[in-house]
Amino acid sequence: MVALIINVLAMAGLLYAVASVLPGVRMKSFGTALTVSLAYGLLNYLLFWLIALVAFIPMLLSFGVFGLVINAFLLWLTDKLIEDFEIPSIGMTLLMALLLTLGKFLLRVLL
Helix, strand or coil: CHHHHHHHHHHHHHHHHHHHHCCCCEECCHHHHHHHHHHHHHHHHHHHHHHHHHCHHHHHHCCCCHHHHHHHHHHHHHHHHCCCEECCCHHHHHHHHHHHHHHHHHHHHHC
16 A cells, blocks of 8 residues: 555656646646546556557557557546646657656666
8 A cells, every 4th residue: 555655656746747847738736746647547557458458469560669659648538637737739748658658667666
């Protein structure tokens, strides 16, 4: 349980940091980052493997890089669900998904 709380807080901090660095990405507060972290994590847990299973051939042909597109889609879906979180374009969504993927990898290595 403590590991889950640490993971959500770390992801919220990462989301808040990436949103503050990227131009045009709007996140109202750290509380919004916590909400986005929970929603994105839940969507990722529930939908990622289902979408990856449906998109098995593109995942296989791209050696898993298509997973970045799936993460961007889930981030876009989170953007549509949370009112205080806004990403202006699909390019920015892809860039944010890339930075979040790299950041999650670094957090996994550090924690």
